Amino acid sequence: MTPARACAAAALVLLAAGCERAIKPGDPLRDLNRVERDRFAQGKVLFDSNFTPATGLGPLFNSTGCGECHEAPVKGGRGDEVEVHATAFRNAVCDPLVAEGGFVIQQHTTPALKQALGIDSEPFPPSATARARRTTPVVFGRGLLDAVPESVILAYADPDDKNHDGISGRPNRFTDGRIGRFGRKGFVPALDEFNAGAFSAEMGVTNPAVRTEETIGGKPIPAGVDPTADPEIDQGQLDLTNAFVRFLAVPTPLKLDRDGRRGRELFSQIGCVACHIPTLRTGDSPIAALRNKEFPAYTDLLLHDMGPDLADICLGLATPSEFRTEPLIDLRDAKAFLHDGRDTTLEQAVLSHGGEASGARDRFKALPPADRAALIAFLKSL
Numbered sequence: 183m184t185p186a187r188a189c190a191a192a193a194l195v196l197l198a199a200g201c202e203r204a205i206k207p208g209d210p211l212r213d214l215n216r217v218e219r220d221r222f223a224q225g226k227v228l229f230d231s232n233f234t235p236a237t238g239l240g241p242l243f244n245s246t247g248c249g250e251c252h253e254a255p256v257k258g259g260r261g262d263e264v265e266v267h268a269t270a271f272r273n274a275v276c277d278p279l280v281a282e283g284g285f286v287i288q289q290h291t292t293p294a295l296k297q298a299l300g301i302d303s304e305p306f307p308p309s310a311t312a313r314a315r316r317t318t319p320v321v322f323g324r325g326l327l328d329a330v331p332e333s334v335i336l337a338y339a340d341p342d343d344k345n346h347d348g349i350s351g352r353p354n355r356f357t358d359g360r361i362g363r364f365g366r367k368g369f370v371p372a373l374d375e376f377n378a379g380a381f382s383a384e385m386g387v388t389n390p391a392v393r394t395e396e397t398i399g400g401k402p403i404p405a406g407v408d409p410t411a412d413p414e415i416d417q418g419q420l421d422l423t424n425a426f427v428r429f430l431a432v433p434t435p436l437k438l439d440r441d442g443r444r445g446r447e448l449f450s451q452i453g454c455v456a457c458h459i460p461t462l463r464t465g466d467s468p469i470a471a472l473r474n475k476e477f478p479a480y481t482d483l484l485l486h487d488m489g490p491d492l493a494d495i496c497l498g499l500a501t502p503s504e505f506r507t508e509p510l511i512d513l514r515d516a517k518a519f520l521h522d523g524r525d526t527t528l529e530q531a532v533l534s535h536g537g538e539a540s541g542a543r544d545r546f547k548a549l550p551p552a553d554r555a556a557l558i559a560f561l562k563s564l
């Protein structure tokens with residue numbers, strides 16, 4: 183029987199659950215209403231549009247559009263752009279270097295800025311104590327992550343390792359004390375805020391949430407270099423882009439064969455699930471498709487000390503060696519792993535875990551080759 187026929191037959195006996203069409207990378211959430219689906223489609227056009235200096239690009243930028251970076255295998259996916267971030271960590275306090283142009287160091291300038299100052303990237307902040315490379319992650323499922331109640335995240339936290347498992351996750355917090363969850367350092371609390379910040383930091387596009395251009399390494403923009411009136415996009419355009427990102431679903435994990443099922447068990451047995459929590463549940467939401475939904479997340483949204491080899495910058499409360507547990511979403515399409523893309527295979531990525539994840543890494547190392555392969559096969563189903 184073809185799968186479709188099997189499902190049709192099952193539906194007859196009221197066993198339709200589990201026969202729903204698989205969600206592919208880039209698909210919207212199930213259960214969006216018509217208005218929401220329409221906004222998803224309109225937002226996708228904005229996410230995928232390219233800005234020019236005349237429409238607000240720059241004067242400093244990393245790329246011309248969200249979809250230029252988040253592009254593979256579809257819009258909202260990963261990308262090969264690697265950004266440069268920098269902060270200063272002194273006396274256990276993190277300085278995001280706002281006075282020197284902020285922690286994202288833009289790698290391009292518009293022709294007008296280049297002409298005025300003779301620079302083709304933002305100057306590297308002189309006070310920085312560390313530099314970080316950041317690959318472009320998928321944004322699938324981030325609306326679901328945004329809708330997970332803070333109480334759920336806090337329930338997984340164990341800052342003093344009271345259960346003595348060697349794992350002590352803690353939440354990052356924004357400058358105003360709210361729990362952070364977005365970005366590799368989990369610094370930004372809300373998805374809409376991250377998106378508005380991306381318009382500004384990645385494209386130099388001011389918007390109703392970030393109204394002024396970033397400085398050039400702390401110095402004002404020379405007169406005449408950026409004549410476009412601020413904000414360079416309006417609330418409607420920002421809202422639609424937010425809707426697209428918010429409504430991107432998590433792709434349905436691929437069906438597992440026997441090896442894959444064995445790999446899923448091992449993932450749990452050797453303690454990967456201590457940080458990569460397989461399913462999270464959203465709380466209340468004005469959007470029915472995001473309300474009380476369980477979804478495959480494979481993260482606790484908490485910071486973990488990953489050891490000296492992975493360490494780079496601090497951000498908020500996150501020390502140089504602390505990173506948010508990366509959600510394991512759409513790994514089937516990933517070609518480079520970890521925050522800086524240092525590893526090109528899943529096996530290497532697991533072996534690069536250190537710090538709080540050393541125990542799980544060592545148990546992975548100790549597995550017979552067939553079991554390791556099974557665990558990797560499971561990861562590739564995500």
Ligand code: HEC
Binds near residue numbers: 265316373376381385
């Ligand atoms: C120059 C490439 C680039 C552009 C352009 C870009 N991004 Fe990103 N995006 C990144 C990188 C790199 C990160 C990871 C940042 C980090 O780890 O701190 C990221 C992270 C994100 C995240 C957080 C994901 C997570 O796991 O927490 C969201 C949401 C996001 N981007 C949305 C957008 C939107 C919306 C736009 C357009 C307004 C955009 N991005 C433009 C490169 C880009």
Ligand code: HEC
Binds near residue numbers: 456508510531
């Ligand atoms: C102590 C918490 C912790 C444990 C335990 C843990 N991880 Fe991770 N994992 C992380 C963090 C944090 C990252 C992000 C690190 C980075 O980007 O440098 C990560 C990243 C990953 C990545 C890379 C994802 C990507 O998109 O680049 C994979 C794959 C992964 N973990 C698999 C595993 C497996 C398999 C195990 C069990 C052997 C495991 N992890 C155990 C915290 C943990």
